[in-house]
Structure formats: structure tokens, C-alpha cells
Amino acid sequence: MTQTNRRFLLAKRPVGAVRREDFSFESVPAEQPGEGQVLVRNLYLSLDPAMRGWMNEGKSYIPPVALGQVMRALGVGEVVASNHPAFQPGDHVSGALGVQDYFTGEPQGLHKIDPHLAPLPRYLSALGMTGMTAYFALLDVGQPKAGDTVVISGAAGAVGSIVGQIAKLKGCRVVGIAGGAEKCQYLKDELGFDGVIDYKAEDVLAGLKRECPKGVDVYFDNVGGDILDAVLTRINFKARIVICGAISQYNNKEAVKGPANYLSLLVNRARMEGFVVMDYSKDYGKAALEIAGWLASGQVKSKEDVVDGLETFPETLLKLFSGENFGKLVLKV
Numbered sequence: 107m108t109q110t111n112r113r114f115l116l117a118k119r120p121v122g123a124v125r126r127e128d129f130s131f132e133s134v135p136a137e138q139p140g141e142g143q144v145l146v147r148n149l150y151l152s153l154d155p156a157m158r159g160w161m162n163e164g165k166s167y168i169p170p171v172a173l174g175q176v177m178r179a180l181g182v183g184e185v186v187a188s189n190h191p192a193f194q195p196g197d198h199v200s201g202a203l204g205v206q207d208y209f210t211g212e213p214q215g216l217h218k219i220d221p222h223l224a225p226l227p228r229y230l231s232a233l234g235m236t237g238m239t240a241y242f243a244l245l246d247v248g249q250p251k252a253g254d255t256v257v258i259s260g261a262a263g264a265v266g267s268i269v270g271q272i273a274k275l276k277g278c279r280v281v282g283i284a285g286g287a288e289k290c291q292y293l294k295d296e297l298g299f300d301g302v303i304d305y306k307a308e309d310v311l312a313g314l315k316r317e318c319p320k321g322v323d324v325y326f327d328n329v330g331g332d333i334l335d336a337v338l339t340r341i342n343f344k345a346r347i348v349i350c351g352a353i354s355q356y357n358n359k360e361a362v363k364g365p366a367n368y369l370s371l372l373v374n375r376a377r378m379e380g381f382v383v384m385d386y387s388k389d390y391g392k393a394a395l396e397i398a399g400w401l402a403s404g405q406v407k408s409k410e411d412v413v414d415g416l417e418t419f420p421e422t423l424l425k426l427f428s429g430e431n432f433g434k435l436v437l438k439v
């Protein structure tokens with residue numbers, strides 16, 4: 107029996123925020139696997155802010171999704187047919203499966219996961235690209251030391267919440283910037299952050315003065331824009347600023363807003379460095395093991411926000427930009 111494959115193809119390059127019309131949503135028979143290929147039934151898809159960037163034309167760290175191509179997405183799924191000796195029906199895998207019901211193709215880039223060790227959505231959050239990003243961007247680029255003050259924007263989000271917990275494990279004072287009382291409360295009460303700044307309800311600079319009386323040693327930036335500029339005025343000598351993302355700028359119709367206060371880097375002999383998680387792929391296994399240990403001991407908590415229905419993809423993706431997601435945003439296929 108041939109399965110039906112519902113899939114989202116990129117139809118137009120979005121201008122500003124993504125709209126449903128930017129995709130074509132179609133149902134076709136699932137392609138059967140050829141020699142050396144596998145057929146995977148997608149179970150959960152990772153919705154990432156980076157998807158917005160992948161829809162733009164132009165040079166980036168990865169080629170853009172071509173018009174007419176299935177929208178790129180990481181996901182986890184179950185092998186249902188295989189013409190590849192390393193994969194058997196029933197195996198669970200993780201990789202770039204696309205926004206569709208079924209993936210057909212070579213399994214290069216797919217790796218096996220064990221559904222008995224963790225719930226499947228966790229392989230897209232703390233044990234997946236999100237956790238790898240938090241781990242390597244903080245530890246390798248941010249280089250936190252015990253006693254440092256670490257400030258994180260997007261702190262209640264998927265990456266930010268893991269960053270803060272790792273920084274606590276390293277003995278840092280951790281201050282999170284997030285939108286809304288509920289998220290800020292969660293950071294303090296559930297995750298043990300030392301301070302919080304609700305950027306939707308208070309002036310960020312005033313919050314930084316209150317929560318970081320000794321200045322900022324590491325700033326983990328997920329949002330860019332005005333918040334980056336505010337933090338730049340509070341950094342310490344030899345501070346490290348990790349440019350992990352700039353979600354406040356991804357839907358801009360005009361040029362990205364750069365930091366006006368960058369000369370603070372000069373004054374403080376500080377460093378601002380970009381990060382791309384894929385550069386660390388050879389070390390993912392080591393990081394996943396350490397994170398799994400922290401999860402098992404309860405030292406790190408992972409929160410997933412699972413939304414049901416492949417067909418809701420465009421609207422669900424927008425939750426990342428309105429802040430309606432609480433935890434790693436995952437689409438259940």
C-alpha cells in the first residue's frame with residue numbers, strides 16, 4: 107500500500123513574517139525507497155527560528171530552501187521501509203526529514219535514536235540541536251567561569267533555558283531576559299535563575315542595573331536589536347558576547363539593526379563572536395551524553411511545547427516570533 111504524503115513546499119520567499127501563502131500544501135503518494143534509500147514516517151518536527159532565514163535568498167551558513175522544494179525541518183521518525191543495510195523497519199531516527207509525513211532518501215545525516223531512553227520530542231530539544239547549541243555556544247564561545255554574571259536573552263526559550271541551567275552548574279550568577287510574568291516566574295522558581303528581566307513590562311537597562319550590580323561577563327544573545335544594545339552598555343572588562351541568534355530581526359523588511367553601542371567592546375577589550383552549531387557536529391555525542399546525565403540527575407530540566415497537526419505548520423511556526431511558545435516548539439505530525 108502506498109502511503110499518502112502531505113507536504114509543505116516553499117512557494118514564495120516571504121517578505122516580513124511568514125504567511126500560509128508562502129507555501130503550497132499538497133498530498134502526493136509517498137515516494138518508495140530506491141537502492142540504498144529508506145522510507146521514514148515522520149513523527150515530530152522541530153520548529154526553529156532559523157527556518158525563517160532558510161527561506162531567504164542569499165549567502166548564509168547553509169544554502170536556502172529552493173522554491174518548490176519541501177520546507178527543511180529537523181525531525182524524528184520511524185523507518186517503515188529500508189533498502190539500506192544499516193537501517194531496519196522499526197528503527198527510530200533523527201535528521202533533516204522535512205515538513206511532510208514521509209521522508210524518502212539516502213540515510214546520510216540520519217542517526218538512530220532510542221525511544222526507550224527519552225521521549226521522542228526530547229531528541230529535538232535538550233538532546234538535539236537545541237541542547238547542542240546551548241552547550242557549545244555557552245561553553246566554547248562564552249567560556250563562563252565560576253562567579254561570572256551570565257545574562258541570557260530569549261531565556262525562557264528552548265536554547266536559552268538550557269544555557270541558563272548549564273551556567274548555573276558552572277557556578278555563575280544567571281540573569282534571564284524573557285517576555286511575560288509567567289516565563290520569568292518559571293525561570294526563577296523552576297530553573298533556579300538568580301534574576302529575571304521581563305522585557306515586555308520593564309526597561310531592560312534598568313533591569314540590568316538591578317540584576318547585574320557587578321556588570322555582565324557573558325552575554326548569550328538570542329534576540330539582537332535593542333536588547334543587545336542595552337547589554338553592551340553594562341559589560342565588564344574582557345566580557346564575551348555570544349551571537350547565537352537575533353530573532354527580533356529575522357522578520358525585518360529593512361536592514362538588520364546593528365548595535366550602536368559596539369565601541370563598548372573596545373573600551374572593555376571585550377569579544378563578540380558568532381556561533382553556528384553545525385561546526386561542532388563531530389562532538390555532538392560527547393555533549394549529548396553529558397546533557398543526558400544532567401537530565402537524569404534532575405540538574406537540567408527540558409520543556410517541550412508540542413503542537414498537534416502537520417497542517418498547522420505555518421501558523422505554529424509564527425508562535426516563535428510572538429513568544430507564544432513556552433519551551434522547545436515541536437510539531438506532532
Ligand SMILES: NC(=O)c1ccc[n+]([C@@H]2O[C@H](COP(=O)([O-])OP(=O)(O)OC[C@H]3O[C@@H](n4cnc5c(N)ncnc54)[C@H](OP(=O)(O)O)[C@@H]3O)[C@@H](O)[C@H]2O)c1
Nearest residue numbers: 155263264265284285328329351352353354381382383429
Ligand atoms: N547559531 C546557531 O547555531 C543556533 C542554533 C539554534 C538556535 N539558534 C538561535 O537561538 C535563538 C533561540 O532559538 P530557540 O529555538 O531556542 O527558540 P525559542 O527561544 O524557544 O523561541 C523564540 C523566542 O524568542 C523570543 N522572541 C521572539 N521575538 C522576540 C523579540 N522581538 N524580542 C525578544 N525576544 C523575542 C520569544 O520569547 P519571549 O516570550 O521571551 O519574547 C520566543 O519564545 C534564535 O535566535 C535562534 O535563531 C541559533
